[in-house]
Amino acid sequence: MDPFESDRETMVREQIERRGLQDQRVLAAMRAVPRHLFVKSSLRKHAYADRPLTIGHYQTISQPYVVALMCDQLELADTDEVLEIGTGSGYAAAVLAQLCKRVITVERIPELAEKARETLAQAGCSNVTVHCGDGTLGHLEDAPFDAILVSAAAPSVPEAYKQQLRVGGRLIIPAGHSRSSQSLYRVQKKSDTEFSTEDLGGVAFVPLIGEKGWQET
């Protein structure tokens, strides 16, 4: 028995469906993943609230709606191979894992990567691999990907992500000149050299820190 099942149902109905997201696969994925496992035990009662929560190391687990929106915009098929940058708690990776064949996720903070591995195993996500390192360079070993989700904000879109997408592939990334507020972009690879870019609106993510991202402060 999952004591949070009704909280999760309310989250899906009131935060996600009510904001107009209708894709049944994405809604089912949001219903399936036990978000409370991905937050600290002291915050468990807030796990299904309509906001991000701290996960330590000055990082956050994203607001449920933002995760659903990003997954929806990736238009995933169950045969897709997906790269996520910024594993954090592992929650978004767990949602992606319901929607595609395989998820490779990269986290720069070793303690978060280790904890995410444990939580993902506990949640039964056997199709997710967590790597520790600088994700601003993508993950060449497993490229190309059908979709890339970047869960931290870059000053601009790192070139490696575009190169590591298959033709037809989609990239969702928050980017902008300010460290504290950005736009969420959807980039689609139309051919080896052509990309379309759509601005999905303002967001506030933690910074993507690394060689092609922001400097550590």
Ligand code: SAH
């Ligand atoms: N998807 C996460 C949200 C994590 S917040 C979740 O569902 O919980 C963003 C994460 O990006 C943080 O954990 C941060 O440490 C990580 N990050 C920042 N820069 C990074 C980089 N260059 N490579 C990999 N991870 C990075």
